[in-house]
Amino acid sequence: MNPAAKDAQLDFVRLSAEEPSSLxxxxxxxxxxSAWPASYxxxxxxxxxxxxxxxxxxxxxxxxxxxxxxQVLLASRSLSLVNLASSCMFRVCRNVLATDLSWPxxxxxxxxxxxxxxxxxxxxxxxxxxLYGGWTVDDVASHLASAFVEQQCDGLFLPAVDHLGxxxxxxxxxxxxRERSELRFCFIDAAQAFCHVPLDDCLECADFVVAGSHKWxxxxxxxxxxxxxxxxxxxxxxxxxxxxxxxxxxxxPLLHFTEQIDSGGLDGHSExxxxxxxxxxxxxxxxxxxxxNNVSTAEPLSFDQRLEQLPxxxxxWKPRQPNRSFRSRIVLFESQIPGSxxxxxxxxxxxxxxxxxxxxxxxxGRARVSLPR
Amino acid sequence: MIKPNSxxxxxxxLPYPLGVGMAGCVVVALGLLLMPTSGVVAIxxxxxxxxxxxxxxxxxxxxxxxxxxxxxxxFLLAKDAEMFQRYQAVSESLLKAGRNPDPIYREIALEQIxxxxxxxxxxxxxxxxxxxxxxxxxxxxRLLRSPxxxxxxxxxxxxxxxxxxxxxxRKSMAVNFDLHAAERLNIERIAIIAxxxxxxxxxxxxxxxxxxxxxxxxxxxxxxxxxxxxxxQEPDLIADIGIYGSRALGVQELDEQCRTVRFTLTFDFAxxxxxxxxxxxxxxxxxxxxxxxxxxxxxx
Numbered sequence: 089m090n091p092a093a094k095d096a097q098l099d100f101v102r103l104s105a106e107e108p109s110s111l112x113x114x115x116x117x118x119x120x121x122s123a124w125p126a127s128y129x130x131x132x133x134x135x136x137x138x139x140x141x142x143x144x145x146x147x148x149x150x151x152x153x154x155x156x157x158x159q160v161l162l163a164s165r166s167l168s169l170v171n172l173a174s175s176c177m178f179r180v181c182r183n184v185l186a187t188d189l190s191w192p193x194x195x196x197x198x199x200x201x202x203x204x205x206x207x208x209x210x211x212x213x214x215x216x217x218x219l220y221g222g223w224t225v226d227d228v229a230s231h232l233a234s235a236f237v238e239q240q241c242d243g244l245f246l247p248a249v250d251h252l253g254x255x256x257x258x259x260x261x262x263x264x265x266r267e268r269s270e271l272r273f274c275f276i277d278a279a280q281a282f283c284h285v286p287l288d289d290c291l292e293c294a295d296f297v298v299a300g301s302h303k304w305x306x307x308x309x310x311x312x313x314x315x316x317x318x319x320x321x322x323x324x325x326x327x328x329x330x331x332x333x334x335x336x337x338x339x340x341p342l343l344h345f346t347e348q349i350d351s352g353g354l355d356g357h358s359e360x361x362x363x364x365x366x367x368x369x370x371x372x373x374x375x376x377x378x379x380x381n382n383v384s385t386a387e388p389l390s391f392d393q394r395l396e397q398l399p400x401x402x403x404x405w406k407p408r409q410p411n412r413s414f415r416s417r418i419v420l421f422e423s424q425i426p427g428s429x430x431x432x433x434x435x436x437x438x439x440x441x442x443x444x445x446x447x448x449x450x451x452x453g454r455a456r457v458s459l460p461r
Numbered sequence: 462m463i464k465p466n467s468x469x470x471x472x473x474x475l476p477y478p479l480g481v482g483m484a485g486c487v488v489v490a491l492g493l494l495l496m497p498t499s500g501v502v503a504i505x506x507x508x509x510x511x512x513x514x515x516x517x518x519x520x521x522x523x524x525x526x527x528x529x530x531x532x533x534x535x536f537l538l539a540k541d542a543e544m545f546q547r548y549q550a551v552s553e554s555l556l557k558a559g560r561n562p563d564p565i566y567r568e569i570a571l572e573q574i575x576x577x578x579x580x581x582x583x584x585x586x587x588x589x590x591x592x593x594x595x596x597x598x599x600x601x602x603r604l605l606r607s608p609x610x611x612x613x614x615x616x617x618x619x620x621x622x623x624x625x626x627x628x629x630x631r632k633s634m635a636v637n638f639d640l641h642a643a644e645r646l647n648i649e650r651i652a653i654i655a656x657x658x659x660x661x662x663x664x665x666x667x668x669x670x671x672x673x674x675x676x677x678x679x680x681x682x683x684x685x686x687x688x689x690x691x692x693x694q695e696p697d698l699i700a701d702i703g704i705y706g707s708r709a710l711g712v713q714e715l716d717e718q719c720r721t722v723r724f725t726l727t728f729d730f731a732x733x734x735x736x737x738x739x740x741x742x743x744x745x746x747x748x749x750x751x752x753x754x755x756x757x758x759x760x761x
Contacts, residue, residue: 175644179641179644179647179682180681182647204644205644206612207611207647270749272683272749272751318755319754319758320749320751320752320754320755321751323675323678323679324678324679324680324681327681328681331642
């Protein structure tokens with residue numbers, strides 16, 4: 089958790105305890121820290137990163153270098169936004185192409201939506217070819233474009249970076265598909281990419297991008313963050329956001345609350361929303377922007393040097409590296425020790441922890457490491 | 462009059478199969494006495510094959526509607542209570558009409574009954590025709606709301622700006638929007654637009670039409686559009702149709718004021734399949750409204 093996120097969260101909890109029904113609160117939500125009287129500003133300095141709902145959205149756009157007319161949505165969980173995006177996607181798409189790199193929870197949600205709406209999802213295996221087959225960007229893009237045409241797909245769902253660290257060439261894939269077929273809606277899961285790799289390609293190609301605050305952004309508390317703004321689809325998505333009763337599925341009090349605050353007024357009938365996460369999100373965004381602006385002048389270590397310096401239990405643990413274009417700061421390690429494939433995830437995690445490295449263990453004897461910035 | 466014994470009637474068919482069975486037994490018995498084992502096996506094989514062929518022929522005859530004798534008709538209809546009720550009503554009306562001795566009455570009655578007969582034949586072929594009325598929209602809505610229908614593809618031939626702008630048209634659009642928003646139905650529409658509503662030099666069609674297309678786009682209906690003149694080489698693609706899943710096809714004919722002249726609804730699968738092929742060909746010529754928005758700013 090980054091320090092600004094921590095300060096914001098702690099001071100918001102203190103504000104709730106000490107000033108539970110402050111008359112300044114709605115103004116504070118809209119206008120931010122600067123809208124408060126000086127006495128409040130002195131008492132709750134950790135909330136100085138709060139610039140109001142629209143200010144937070146503006147900062148998030150700034151953080152990812154998104155065009156100013158792009159919309160940002162804030163929800164209590166990213167799954168609510170996945171639901172919204174798939175709802176929009178299956179209004180116009182009959183068969184959506186996905187890969188085995190999808191986060192299983194999102195994939196299940198999208199599959200359920202496809203079934204409910206009488207549509208289909210076609211899943212193409214890619215992971216083994218990228219990790220073990222030495223596939224290049226062109227191999228992946230042309231394979232997916234061919235599958236898209238053969239399977240008569242019209243929608244696309246891809247992770248920008250998958251949970252095992254494969255960074256997909258989103259732009260190349262979308263370009264090849266568009267050259268050969270009609271792509272009606274492109275939905276990108278950037279949960280692992282946000283504040284980790286640049287999102288320029290996603291913003292250029294996607295109709296909807298979903299991300300979250302609790303992973304690489306370091307807000308600790310989860311906030312779902314959604315982006316959209318393509319001319320071809322923005323009015324359709326806006327309509328869906330503004331008429332949630334028609335969708336019948338977007339049940340997220342924080343999303344409704346922040347949209348109402350942002351558009352001018354509360355209707356007085358919304359469900360009570362837990363607001364803590366958006367304050368820690370604002371702190372984390374502020375911290376990330378500061379970090380971007382204050383890049384160290386020292387020569388940074390290369391990816392390979394940092395990988396080399398990574399403490400690991402034994403030299404038998406080797407990184408499983410795909411072609412260089414697919415690499416991200418998430419690295420997958422495989423043990424060369426015979427029988428290690430049978431090790432349980434918890435045992436792998438403990439083994440690595442003993443050597444001073446926190447990892448995620450997987451049942452097939454693999455360990456996932458996220459290299460810090 | 463002597464009433465026939467119904468139990469005997471039920472058994473009257475028995476001697477024939479019994480006779481055939483007995484004859485078969487005799488043939489096999491003779492074979493056993495006079496022929497080697499392989500010969501007997503061959504005879505049994507031939508008899509079993511004949512039996513199978515006979516069974517298939519009988520079952521086909523029982524299920525075939527054509528060639529059914531008129532006496533069998535009520536028995537075949539009896540298993541469908543709703544249809545049988547109509548059969549009885551029509552039969553009684555025919556009997557009653559047949560008893561009227563007036564020659565002029567008879568002449569008119571026969572003409573009218575012939576007309577009914579032709580209409581019934583069309584219905585039997587899976588087709589309904591609604592002429593000079595907007596009441597077809599009731600059936601249209603019933604179809605769209607029917608469970609199991611997930612995809613409705615519509616080709617709108619827009620000859621003038623009043624297309625579906627009257628009260629019945631707006632109500633039908635409201636049904637489209639409700640079902641599409643509730644995720645009960647996926648709707649796709651291709652609009653064939655008359656050139657005077659979308660002149661060759663203009664980027665966008667006229668304002669009213671543009672708004673009509675844009676409203677559908679905003680609500681998530683996948684909309685494509687094409688100028689009428691772009692289809693000059695493919696005149697069979699120019700029609701106002703609705704494809705209801707793979708279940709039915711509706712063809713609307715409009716006058717110059719966009720009022721319905723005729724609406725033909727058919728449940729004939731071959732017609733639906735042909736319309737699907739035409740839809741795919743038409744989609745090649747048409748441009749998506751969404752893609753157009755990426756390239757051109759929409760005025761107002």
